[in-house]
Amino acid sequence: MGTHVIKMPDIGEGIAQVELVEWFVKVGDMIAEDQVVADVMTDKATVEIPSPVSGKVLALGGQPGEVMAVGSELIRIEVEGSGNHVDTPQAKPAEPAPAAVQVAARPEPRVEPQPQVAATHATAPIVPREAHDKPLASPAVRKRALDAGIELRYVHGSGPAGRILHEDLDAFISKPQSSAGQAPGGYGKRTDSEQVPVIGLRRKIAQRMQDAKRRVAHFSYVEEIDVTALEALRQQLNAKHGDSRGKLTLLPFLVRAMVVALRDFPQINATYDDEAQVITRHGAVHVGIATQGDNGLMVPVLRHAEAGSLWSNASEIARVAHAARNNKASREELSGSTITLTSLGALGGIVSTPVVNTPEVAIVGVNRMVERPVVIDGQIVVRKMMNLSSSFDHRVVDGMDAALFIQAVRGLLEQPACLFVE
Secondary structure, rough: EEEEEEEOOOOOOOEEEEEEEEEEEOOOOOEEOEEEEEEEEOOOEEEEEOOOOOOEEEOOOOOOOOOOEOOOEEEEEEEOOOOOOOOOOOOOOOOOHHHHHHHHHOOOOOOOOOOOOOOOOOOOOOOOOOOOOOEEEEEHHHHHHHHHHOOOOHHHOHHHHOOOHHHHHHHHOOOOOOOHHHOOOOOOOOOOOOOOOOOOOHHHHHHHHHHHHHOOOOEEEEEEEEEEHHHHHHHHHHHHHHHHHOOOOOOHHHHHHHHHOOOOOOOOOOOEEEOHHHHEEEEOOOOOEEEOOEEEEEEEEEOOOHOOOHHHHHHHHHHHHHHHHHHOOOHHHHHOOOOOEEOOOOOOOOOOOOOOOOOOOEEEOOOOOOOEEEEOOOEEEEEEEEEEEEEOOOOOOHHHHHHHHHHHHHHHHOOOHHOOOO
């Protein structure tokens, strides 16, 4: 048998260190070739690290949340053959005692415990893990369990190394649980608590938000928009072209309105290097699409929105957002935006104060669309209304320019034919 050492790979682009986010194996596990053993994170992107060999895990090189240098030892695996690592020779063991002495001092024969057959979901007893023993589970499984009020330490995991799968949650939910296995709930007093390390994407989000609030002179501007005509156009286009070109949401219309309005406000489609004291105004409109995933907020980029049609932009928005939610977005897809669009959809509320995505200087926030009575020409009519809550960097964008920009966007959305008049 030999030893194979996997070192922290060079992710590229001059990155010297990465953060270890999560282990998918533990010491003693048997792993297969190409099995993912860990997730690591660069500035934005999460990268899976597969094993190039099959074997038994001997040692792990770090703990989740630890920042590791490229080239440092990540994991050590026992393999058939010679492996790629030669251990330092150990000191020669002492000579054994004479046979007679060995017999006298020999301990009782040790009976190896027989491996137990894993119980099925229907019969597996609920033996909770220790509170400090964090179960292995993907972010999606953790979120689903949180939403359902289930403590994962009570759930039997059938995946590799006891990893909890969606099927395990299904089985746990579908059968009655004993009081010992129930997560605390109802009106009972709770004394439990949980410490959640701020690592991985959550750490990056925290650092970026803290940096943005510390360095940017934020101000917000809110305007309401009558989107009745826009919504009628969207529904008409979907009825006519939805089957052949795909369904349109409001986002590609908002992107189009921003593209057209930015022609008269180049100071808003800009980035600010506050250390060099240089503002760069961009001709290309690369729109960051704020996307909520299981691990937190990510901002994949719709590139060259100024050159795309409603349908091509809609398709690209869906593609990059899906990649971000599934942690498959590349580094290039998560960087280079010049202005950001953020929307909470049906949860958008009435007003929000989004945080500028530095080094950009503006972010446009979309609130919930509602039907409500509005007075038009002295008559009370029901209209579809929606607020835009946008934030700007006051070091670069003057309040008057921000207001005029949002008013221009409003005019385009309220008269949607103007979106396509050159």
